Structures are given as C-alpha cells and as structure tokens.
Amino acid sequence: MEKKMETELGKSKILLQKMLIKKVNYLKKILITSFLILPINNSSAEFFRDLSNIIEFNETRLSYGVSVTDINMDGNFEFIVTGFGYPNLALTYIDGKLKNIAQDEIFIDQFRKTIGVAACDIDKDGYEEIYFLNTDTYSGTKKYSDRLIDKKDDYYFDLFEIEKNKESLNLTAGRSVVCVDRKGTGEYGIYVANYGGPTRFYEFENFKIIDKAGYLNLRNVTGGRAVVSGHILTDRADIFAANERGANFLLKNNNGNFEDVAFDYRVDDVIQNGRGTALSDIYYRGRLDILSGNWLGYHRAYVLENNKFKDIGNKDFDKPSKIRTIISADFDNDGFDEVFMNNIAEPNKLFKITEKGKFEEIKLKTALETEGFGTGAAVADIDNDGILELLVSRGESKAQSLTLYKANVEKQSKFLRIKPINKFGAPARGATVTLISNKRKHSKTIDAGSGYLCQMEPVAHYGIRKNEKNFKVEVKWTNGKIDFIDKIKLNQTITINQK
C-alpha cells in the first residue's frame, strides 16, 4: 500500500515536473517572441557627453544665434555666438579649449542686441562676411541697424557703416538670416527674415550693398522667424521661410527670381507659428526635405511626394513644444541622422531618423537642459576629430552660460566629411552633397543658415553604417552642376573645389 502510494506520489511528482518544464518552455517562448516583437530600444548608454568645461571664461550671458565660419582664415572653423547686450564671441579650438578670439570692437559690439547670424562670401573674395542681425524691439521699426562684418588684413569693419551703404540699412526688427546664391554664380545674397516689416534681400553690386527684395518679389511683411536655403525644389537655391502669424513661404527659384509656392506644396501651415527649420534627407533617398518646428504647435517633417509635401512626423516627433533651433546631423557617426530639438525652458529632445523615415526618440539625460533657456545651437567638428560638437546658446529671459556636447561614439565608428569650396574659394553654402553607397543615397546641404537664428558648419558630415561600402560622392553646386568624387578613403575631410 505504502509502495503504491510512493509510486503514485512519484508519478505526481514527475507529472508536476513535466508541467513545470512545459510552463517554463511556454514562458521561454513568450519571452523570446515578446523580445522579437518589442521595438528595438535605443542603446541605454548616454548619447551625449558634456564638454562645456572646455569653454574658457564661460560666463552667464544672453546669447542667441550661432554660426560656424572661419573668421581668421586659418583653415579651422570658429563658433560665432551672438550676444544680446553682451559681446559677440568667436570661439576657436586651441589646446583642448574653446577660446574666444574676438577682439575688435565692431565685431564684439557689446551694446547692440544681436540675435541672428549667418556668414557667406558676398563680395567674391573667398572670405565669408558675417551678417549680424540686431533687434532692439520685438516687431516693426528698430533703433540700431544690423552689421555686415568684413575683414581686410587684420582689420574688421562694418559694410553698413560705409556712407554709400547707409541708405540700405535694415531698421526693422528681425530674426534669422540665410545666405542665398540665387544666380548660382557664387555671389551670395542675404535674406533677412524681418518681423513686422518688409523682408530684405541684400546683395553686393558695384561695391555697394543693395536691397533687392522688391525687385525679387520678396518684399513681404510677416512675422519672419526661421529660414533655410538650398536645393529644395530646383537645381538652384530655393528658400523656405517659417513665419509666425502668417503663412510660411516656399520660394521657388526661377532663374534667380522667386515665386512663393508654399500653398501649392502644402507647407504654408498658416495657423501655426514657425520657429526652427532645417533641411534633411528624411528618407535617405538623395533629396533634401524640410523639418519645421512650430512654437507650441505640431512640428513638421515634410517629405516631397507627387509635387506636394507630406508631413510624416509621428506623434512623438510632432508633439508641440517651445521649440527654437532644430538641427539634423549625424552626431554619433552611425550613418543615420539625428534631429536635435532645442526647446526653451523645456527639455530638449533628440530623435534618430531610421531607414524608412521613422523618428525614434533617444531619451536624453545629458543635453536635456530641463531648465535651460535655449536660444540657438550649431554643429561643427570644431576639434577636427571626426565627431560633431553641438554648441547650445542660452539666454532670453535668464542669463545662462553656453553648453557644449559631443556624442559617445563606438570606437570602430568611421566618418567622411565633404567640404565643397566654390570657385571664389569660399564655402559653397547652399550646395548639396550626396553620399551614395550600397546602403543609401544620402543628401546633405552645405548649410546656408538654419535652425532658428543659426548656421551650421559648411561641411557635409557623414557617419558610416555597418557593412557599408562602394562609396561615391556627388556634389551639386549652387548652379546645379554636378561633380563626383570616386576614390574615397574614410575618416577624412575631403575638400572639393568647384571648377
């Protein structure tokens, strides 16, 4: 009887064990299946590291727009940081530090309130003049005009202070500026997005600064905020201007003249308030599309389909925020662009644009800046190590210091940087570089002005994807002509000169 009972108990044990094994197997299957189905989460490692400590004398101040140009023509870029009642800075990388090398009174211009900045060669001498947009009032007529800084030998001067140019002074409050090579000749003009007064478009003609906005059908009055220029619709420099209290402009270049086609292309977004904008190849298909951040409105990721722009921003991306600058760049050199959204008094955001134009949020800790009053930001490989640095300027309602970030990249990561130089020896801002490989056809603009009040380095920076090969680079110049670079070695900056 006892034996029988033991046997029965033994059977039950075995049965129980079998059931447990089965259960474990099922659980295992569920876990594996769930793992396969769950979206691939981005690396839990922190995306950025904070390098702000390398900025020398990084005092609290009211900063706004940031541009990247080579002000001393030494072959290295400087971050030009505007000051609102504070000095304009030119931060260069020396001995592991970001040092301010701006000394000239006219450049520093401490008592004017500078917010927008862009640099380009307007007089065909190969040196990028710097347009500083000053604003001492929110809208309409302002007291102090803008500056257009040029350099002769070691001497900086303001082209607007020359008597013959004074009739063209911009005395309207404004925000962003962008460089536009509308004729494709390398003679840059400057589009000034004014607020509550007519838009300006300055060109250097017969040694004189002339406002050609009226002549070019650009003399519109709106709440100008952000502006970009590049190959958006045509093989010439088109312009997208994100406005406040009015429709956006999409200015199609027609032989150097402009026609506003924002309504037809469905980017007018008339009841939202534009703020930051950038050009980005969202589908990695070899064309530039538009990112447009709206102040407390839906952020847009416009991709061109059948002669209309379609907004493909998902609900994480389009979520309204107090946005300022928006930047598209490959920070971590993985071959996919990120989109950095700089918000004011609200946490910043970062998205990775994956293969099919999907925006996946990367949760930030570093560079989150929950209490940061972000007013502008720009990217450049300021230390020439093949990884982009992100400089964030802050201020407006609270004086704050600058911050500097760099992505944590994988050790084996590779990069390729393309630096197109136009026939006058100046950065070919507005040109489009396309990297073609077995994995992608990826276009980037040579930044002519973007984000909000800002301008990025004039280099197309590519991280390289895993197993990527057969590289070829196409450069579409501002006149629409195309050059190719075939024999490509990675981990370098290739300078290509326009013939």
Next chain:
Amino acid sequence: MKKILIKCLLLVVLFQIEVVAEEKNYHKELITDWSRIFPDKNRNAAGPKFFKYIIDKENTYKDFIEYNKLFCAVSGSLIDPDSDSEFLFVKESKSNSKICGNYYRCCVPCSCDVMKYSEVQKMKYKFTDGLKEFYVITIKNPCNKTDFPNRVNKNYFCNGKKINSNQVYNLDNRIVIGLLHNGRLCKKDDINLVKSHQITGQYCELRNNTPLEKLDAGMGDIFIKLAR
C-alpha cells in the same frame, strides 16, 4: 495553462500593434488643411465650411465624430483636442421637440447662440463603415438677408439667393453648421439640468436677453445676424 499563455501572447502582440500603428491626429489634419478650408483666411461664423470639409472626406463614423469635436459651429474657431463639451438642448425643426446632446464650443456664448438661433435635424449618411443617423445643427438659408453680416464671407454660404452646396452642406434648404453629439430626445431631467446649469441656464438667459448691439462676447452679433 496553454490558453492563458496564448492570451498573454495575443495581448503582447496587440499592444505592439497599437504601439506601431500611428493614431490619426484629427486636430493636426484640420490645422494642416486650414488654408484649404478657408482660402481667404476668413473663418467668421464659418463652422459650415468645417462641416462640409469633414463630410466630404472618406471617413469612418468614428472619424466623423472626432473631427466634429474640434471646431465651433458658431464661430468657426478650432477647438483644442480633449476640450469639454456643453450639455444643452436645441429645437428640432420638424417636431419642435427639444433634442439634448453635447456641443463642442470655443467659448460659452456660442452655446447660448446655438440654443437660441439654430435648430437640429436628423441626417443620414453613408460612411466607409456603414450608414449612420445623427442630429446636425442647422440654420435657415441666410442668402436672402438684406443685413447679411459683412464680416462673413457670403460666397462661402450663398450662390445668389440659394445655398452654395459646393461650399456648405445643404439639408432641406438649411445650412448644416455642425454636429450635435449624442443627440436624443430630451427627458424632463435633461431639460432641468440644462436650465439649472450655470452656463446654459443663468448665463444664456442673460445673454439671450441682451440687445444685439450690446453683445460683445463670443462672435458678438456676427453669427446671430447670420442665423436669426
């Protein structure tokens, strides 16, 4: 046990599908198309333009309901998503009965105006997921008015003395301005509730007894002049 585990797995899959599928953002769509709905940028009292735009889309009934929560039929303003509605009643054209339901408005005076100056009618419509019946808010044909409000774009509403059916929805020679959500014949308690409510009761009584020239809240007298 097997059944439970399969159910768990299904739940996981469904959850993931929900995560992957993008929800429709009705508010964003209306914002995107605003300049197409109002090409001249005048949306004064132009709720009917919204209604026509929505009904002309390929919608499910759910889409139709959700879109109609996002504009004010009286003012033509967009309404923030997740805004509350007002429970009120409106007279039905045919029966003179009071029909109760929810009205999504931009501001409180619009609730009063809709109660006093509009009527509701039953409407049937075939959506992509089938035929549905619901109550719509209507106003009479304003095209014969000599005092047609000059701040309203008459071309939106009228083609001569007729309703412009290309621009607005014409139901039995009345213009549909919006949807009365959850419309049904009022019960006695419903009417008491509406009449005793701070807005639909006290405030509306005050507003609806104020001379037209003294109205400055909401759309002021624009909608009233159009609808009375």
